[in-house]
Amino acid sequence: MIRETRKIKSQLAIIGTGLAGLAAGIFATEQGIKTTQVGHTGSVTYTTGYLDLFGSLSGQQYSDPWQGVDELKKEYPNHPLCQIDREEINVAMSLFVEKLTEMGVGYLKPGSKNLDALLPSGVCKPTISMPLTMAAGIRAKKTNASTLIIDFIGLQGFSGVEFVANLKPSWPELSNKRLQFPGMESGQQLFPEVMARSLEVPENRRKLAELIKPLINGFEYLGLPAILGIHLPDEVHREMEGLLGIKVFEIPTMPPSVAGIRLREIFEQRFPAQLITLIPQHKVEKLELTDGGARLFFKDPFGDVEIESQAVILATGRFLSGGLAAGQQSIRESLLNIPVSQPKGRDDWYSEKYFAPEGHGINRAGVEVDDNFRPLDEDGRPLSNRLFAIGTVLANQDWVRQRCGAAISISTAYQAVKRVAGLILDSTIDSPGKSGKISSPAR
Amino acid sequence: MKTNSPAGTKTLTTKVLIIGGGVTGTGVMRDLALRNISSILIDQHDLNSGASGSNHGLLHSGGRYAAKDRDTAIECRVEGEILKRVASNCIDPCGGMFVAVDGDDLDFASQFPDHCQAAGISCTPLSPSQAMEREPSLTKKIVAAYEVADATIDPFRLTLESVNHAMELTDSFYMPHTRVEAFEIGDGEIRAALCRDGRSGEQIRIEAEEVVNAAGAWAMRVARLAGCNNVNLLYSKGTLIISNSRMSSGVINRLRPPGDGDILVPGGTVSLLGTTSATIENPDRITPTVDEVDRILAEGTDMVPSLADARFIRAFAGVRPLLMASGHGGDGREASRGFALFDHKEQNLRNFATVTGGKLTTFRLMAERVGDLIAKRLGSSAPCKTAVVPLPSGPAICWTEPGFSARDWYARQDPTDRILCECEMVSESSIDSIINEAPGSEADMSVKAISLRSRVGKGSCQGAFCSIRVTSYLYDKGIYSSEAGLAHLRDFVKERFKGVRPVLWGAHVAQMELAEALHCDLMGLDLK
Ligand SMILES: Cc1cc2nc3c(=O)[nH]c(=O)nc-3n(C[C@H](O)[C@H](O)[C@H](O)COP(=O)(O)OP(=O)(O)OC[C@H]3O[C@@H](n4cnc5c(N)ncnc54)[C@H](O)[C@@H]3O)c2cc1C
Ligand SMILES: Cc1cc2nc3c(=O)[nH]c(=O)nc-3n(C[C@H](O)[C@H](O)[C@H](O)COP(=O)(O)OP(=O)(O)OC[C@H]3O[C@@H](n4cnc5c(N)ncnc54)[C@H](O)[C@@H]3O)c2cc1C
Numbered sequence: 019m020i021r022e023t024r025k026i027k028s029q030l031a032i033i034g035t036g037l038a039g040l041a042a043g044i045f046a047t048e049q050g051i052k053t054t055q056v057g058h059t060g061s062v063t064y065t066t067g068y069l070d071l072f073g074s075l076s077g078q079q080y081s082d083p084w085q086g087v088d089e090l091k092k093e094y095p096n097h098p099l100c101q102i103d104r105e106e107i108n109v110a111m112s113l114f115v116e117k118l119t120e121m122g123v124g125y126l127k128p129g130s131k132n133l134d135a136l137l138p139s140g141v142c143k144p145t146i147s148m149p150l151t152m153a154a155g156i157r158a159k160k161t162n163a164s165t166l167i168i169d170f171i172g173l174q175g176f177s178g179v180e181f182v183a184n185l186k187p188s189w190p191e192l193s194n195k196r197l198q199f200p201g202m203e204s205g206q207q208l209f210p211e212v213m214a215r216s217l218e219v220p221e222n223r224r225k226l227a228e229l230i231k232p233l234i235n236g237f238e239y240l241g242l243p244a245i246l247g248i249h250l251p252d253e254v255h256r257e258m259e260g261l262l263g264i265k266v267f268e269i270p271t272m273p274p275s276v277a278g279i280r281l282r283e284i285f286e287q288r289f290p291a292q293l294i295t296l297i298p299q300h301k302v303e304k305l306e307l308t309d310g311g312a313r314l315f316f317k318d319p320f321g322d323v324e325i326e327s328q329a330v331i332l333a334t335g336r337f338l339s340g341g342l343a344a345g346q347q348s349i350r351e352s353l354l355n356i357p358v359s360q361p362k363g364r365d366d367w368y369s370e371k372y373f374a375p376e377g378h379g380i381n382r383a384g385v386e387v388d389d390n391f392r393p394l395d396e397d398g399r400p401l402s403n404r405l406f407a408i409g410t411v412l413a414n415q416d417w418v419r420q421r422c423g424a425a426i427s428i429s430t431a432y433q434a435v436k437r438v439a440g441l442i443l444d445s446t447i448d449s450p451g452k453s454g455k456i457s458s459p460a461r
Numbered sequence: 462m463k464t465n466s467p468a469g470t471k472t473l474t475t476k477v478l479i480i481g482g483g484v485t486g487t488g489v490m491r492d493l494a495l496r497n498i499s500s501i502l503i504d505q506h507d508l509n510s511g512a513s514g515s516n517h518g519l520l521h522s523g524g525r526y527a528a529k530d531r532d533t534a535i536e537c538r539v540e541g542e543i544l545k546r547v548a549s550n551c552i553d554p555c556g557g558m559f560v561a562v563d564g565d566d567l568d569f570a571s572q573f574p575d576h577c578q579a580a581g582i583s584c585t586p587l588s589p590s591q592a593m594e595r596e597p598s599l600t601k602k603i604v605a606a607y608e609v610a611d612a613t614i615d616p617f618r619l620t621l622e623s624v625n626h627a628m629e630l631t632d633s634f635y636m637p638h639t640r641v642e643a644f645e646i647g648d649g650e651i652r653a654a655l656c657r658d659g660r661s662g663e664q665i666r667i668e669a670e671e672v673v674n675a676a677g678a679w680a681m682r683v684a685r686l687a688g689c690n691n692v693n694l695l696y697s698k699g700t701l702i703i704s705n706s707r708m709s710s711g712v713i714n715r716l717r718p719p720g721d722g723d724i725l726v727p728g729g730t731v732s733l734l735g736t737t738s739a740t741i742e743n744p745d746r747i748t749p750t751v752d753e754v755d756r757i758l759a760e761g762t763d764m765v766p767s768l769a770d771a772r773f774i775r776a777f778a779g780v781r782p783l784l785m786a787s788g789h790g791g792d793g794r795e796a797s798r799g800f801a802l803f804d805h806k807e808q809n810l811r812n813f814a815t816v817t818g819g820k821l822t823t824f825r826l827m828a829e830r831v832g833d834l835i836a837k838r839l840g841s842s843a844p845c846k847t848a849v850v851p852l853p854s855g856p857a858i859c860w861t862e863p864g865f866s867a868r869d870w871y872a873r874q875d876p877t878d879r880i881l882c883e884c885e886m887v888s889e890s891s892i893d894s895i896i897n898e899a900p901g902s903e904a905d906m907s908v909k910a911i912s913l914r915s916r917v918g919k920g921s922c923q924g925a926f927c928s929i930r931v932t933s934y935l936y937d938k939g940i941y942s943s944e945a946g947l948a949h950l951r952d953f954v955k956e957r958f959k960g961v962r963p964v965l966w967g968a969h970v971a972q973m974e975l976a977e978a979l980h981c982d983l984m985g986l987d988l989k
Contacts, residue, residue: 064975064978066982066983074987074988077987079988137983137984137985138983138984139947139983139984139985139986140947141947141984141985141986141988141989142985142988143982143985143988172877172879174879174881174930174933174934175926175929175930175933176933177933177934177936177937179936179937179939179941179942180932180933180936180937180941180946180947183936183941183942183943183944183946184944184946184947187944196937204876204877205876205877206876206877206879207879207880270983272926272929272930272979272983273979273983336974337970337971337973337974338971338974338975338978340971344965344966344967344969344970345966345967346755346966346967347966363751364751364965364966365750365751365752367965367970368958368962368965368973370748370959370962371955371958372954372955372958372959372977372980373951373955373981373986373987375987378977380970381977418977418978418981418982419981419987421982423982
């Protein structure tokens, strides 16, 4: 049986549904651009929920992210965050947070100083914004408030004892208790997502509160693993505080994390369908650049699909998400074989020390772009006027070590979408490339 | 057994102090215990942290040495036969094959059967098609093939079982992280060994009637601490790589004069390919390199082409102590053998002995020789029993065997026994069993120590998830109660990385990216 290729036309195609893709989708919607977006939405579920701006460089942590970025400019002037004005980064971060909050997952407004974000190990890391459900933890720690941490039998990788043991020196008023999660007393492994969905039912919240109540006498704060609901976490959080009569905060857990699942569900369920066509759980197999934009090809259970769009944003991430691929000797970009700047040989990919403060060379490998976030070919010229690359696929950054994943993803998304809006909504900026295929550069 | 010396330093006394927790030292411990002589075994790190934890695990048929060193070949054959009887728990009698491929020296290949016969090694010629039938992954370019009685042996299980058995038989015990730093010597004997606990920094004095130096590649240094300059070693570094699946049913040896990357050894569900050989200056802190891995792989694919597409979990490197001919003879050294026993009489020490060199395959014989000497010195006439008494399998020891924890877990059918390591199916109850019962576990139990005694961290996730889960579990169990637990986690993943680094390409790089994100971003291990 031969089936016809189905065609989708759209102004913008976004490849990738990680944090960068998600941000690009949100910004494109803001601009009123008709968008089609493809990718596996699972990648956002790895996150802790914290949105990092810039926190660490070569082993030095920064409480003022901008001081960190100033240092960064000296060491890695080609870092994506060094290509964007501070104001523009702030606007992008604030807008993103505002939109998430509007869609039901409240986040703290990014300020000018990093926050002390609690990790399940009891270590703290610098970040710029976090879910409202986690926010009370900052104050609790800062004021050495008497705080009870609750963990649950069966929830692996989250130990109240561990959290307390590692924070106790700086937070003496911390203690912990272990409980059975109501309705899940079998002793089997528990999954945060299942617990969170259970807490969306008021009856289950009451049951949990009943268990906790006798323990909280004299405590000012209660810390829980991040399980306070998926869809309306702020409501679940508020209600728990009401039931218990003390301040409650969440602490991130191992992936797949509830904080990440909340973002995924926003993405899959709350996006205005009239503007964005989301094709989750699929990968673009081929991308062809054309004069007027690009054609993307993939297969779904019903057959072949072709997307024709006037511009493309590549937000395909790194090795884990498949944006980059490592052979035995070299690293490539997966979709278009865009040149990847990288260390000379495999021996230089990784430092000999896992925790070397300068990080690993391979983490700074990636796609090089011009001021307009257009990927560059071998000769340093943009591959096309209509192709943009954003997020962690970009070269010259080390989001893990530098604690800047969210800022890179969100601020480059903002920049690229602005360029796309210029191209599509104001055709005077549009000067199409000469040729139809990627082999020749667009200028 | 414990007393406190006036200086405040802890002093322990024992009949025999054994230095070095490799196959040789643990073998000596058990050999002596079977003669009813108790001992303290110490290691500067933990069991098998030297060559015994970083070898091929090949129980040589002797074929490899048949052409060049008949004595060693015979020794391997005889020892192999004994071990297959008494240590069958640790051995997979998978058989082996020697193959020559297009371009290899045909003369060498054709003389192989004669050499084997002279050493009493059974060797059956195979046609290329018979060889291919037995090992379908072999190259089509085979020009000669012979079947031999190679087998594989699990050195981790071997040392754990030896220590366990010795502890059952006598009041012998094992102390990890105890490094000998000096000896108190007087009147022609070692009065005490001055040791340091590598974790606490605490000094420990051990008084023993006899001291055995079984420190492998470090035996020369330990001998010098006792003023003995007659142990002369060359250090030969060897690197190996482990694939994530079993690439052959038996051992495949390249039929040519021993060289790089020419033995492929199955080990349960994985295979080991190696090994390089390079003389180095210092046996400490060696790590496998990218260059060595690429070399091994290039050589190995000549024999087994599918290695080119295999996924490798990690690489590791070990140091072989090679004996150098010493200036003056008569010190008990058996030069033609792969190993040597020094009684140090000529260095005017009555109660010191050094054993080094040799192979995993011949560890029992080495231990027997030491046992004979020490028993005689102690006036005991008890004979060596290790060739006849089977090695018993203790309850907490089987966890190093690939697939054991999974079988155990399924058999128990207890859903509340939660899995901590999903790659290798290691559950909470197996960790409990290791903490409570495995040899050397009475001391502070780190993730690293557990990993040595189990499959934790050996799967394809690179310890990304299981190391974090096991750490939390150890906190919950009260094994950890301070920031030290997180420091142990950091050390563990740091150490693992050294072996993973040279095989990082392909899908591995993605795993590593996730591991680093979890270790740094989620756990903040790089921040503290
Ligand atoms: C363990 C962990 C913890 C983290 N914690 C934090 C944190 O605390 N703070 C923080 O700021 N950030 C955190 N992050 C998230 C990090 O910021 C993001 O991973 C980063 O921003 C990457 O975003 P990205 O969108 O560029 O790439 P990814 O998130 O990797 O997304 C890439 C997307 O591209 C898709 N894709 C790839 N190839 C194709 C194709 N051919 N066709 C279609 N789609 C394709 C993938 O399916 C995926 O959806 C964490 C990440 C991890 C893994
Ligand atoms: C790459 C490689 C592959 C090999 N493959 C095989 C094979 O397939 N088959 C085979 O039969 N043989 C093989 N061998 C040889 C075999 O591994 C060794 O002969 C054997 O393991 C030596 O054991 P050992 O106990 O004597 O020494 P080791 O295992 O090295 O033990 C010595 C111990 O002494 C400890 N120590 C050192 N200094 C001190 C101190 N000051 N205080 C306290 N403790 C100390 C060390 O920590 C170490 O654990 C291989 C060797 C290598 C390197």
